[in-house]
Amino acid sequence: MQQRLAAAGLRATHQRILILESLLVLPGHPTAEQVHRQVMANTPTVSLGTVYKTLDSFVEVGLTKRVASADAQCRRYDSDCSEHHHLYCTDTKEIIDYCNPQLDALIRDFFAKQGLENFQPHSFSLHIAGTRVS
Amino acid sequence: MQQRLAAAGLRATHQRILILESLLVLPGHPTAEQVHRQVMANTPTVSLGTVYKTLDSFVEVGLTKRVASADAQCRRYDSDCSEHHHLYCTDTKEIIDYCNPQLDALIRDFFAKQGLENFQPHSFSLHIAGTRVS
DNA sequence: ATGCTTGCAAACTCTTTGCACACCA
């Protein structure tokens, strides 16, 4: 954990380690509030302000991402910085991560063949809206 | 304009007509604030609260969409309810609409062939992050 | 005339900021 922070050029403080661990443990796309709660479960002396500042630093150095969310009125963070897609259930407002290398290949291929004008794509993320079926 | 509102099951009030017009005029993905400014340019007596309420109604009946945005700390709306994708410039934080029927077909095809487990997709939106080149 | 809409202002939520103290390198 310390290593990851050091590698990212951040001081390995107690709080940052806790917050990074919490991010990795929490499923889905936690809000700052949820990260804070998770951190507090172990160490009840970390302030919410610090969580915000720390998450911002993490985003800045690429340790996490902010994820887009049309419904939420708050920011969500994602510790999984690998490329992946999202299933969005319009009933439950749930966001589920979805990985599919075949899909990735298909999309990359498409843009490799017929490029975009004036735009160099770096990463792709497909948002799939729909409903859960059981 | 009245027709569109009536068809959506909303009363055609002066304010709603103005707000709908403003949405159609404004480029990109305006915030509630931007819509309000646009409305005020014509009729300086519409309150921001009404803009919020109205935009919510519009989203509810499908006249507009909320668009996801990882950076913004405010909600953005999109009057273009047809299926389209987004180019996101990581330099300028700009979001550009992008349409490509071929791409749509490719994606629909992919999921038609090998469906998702426990999920019925309704719409797809590809977020393409990258940088502008000139 | 009835009931949905509006305007206003206050309340609320989420996030940021300023500053003194604490801690890592």
Next chain:
DNA sequence: TGGTGTGCAAAGAGTTTGCAAGCAT
């Protein structure tokens, strides 16, 4: 030790809510 990070509380931005008055049907 020096400079960065933290906690706290207050401020800020964006959004929602409650209610009396207004308007579309």
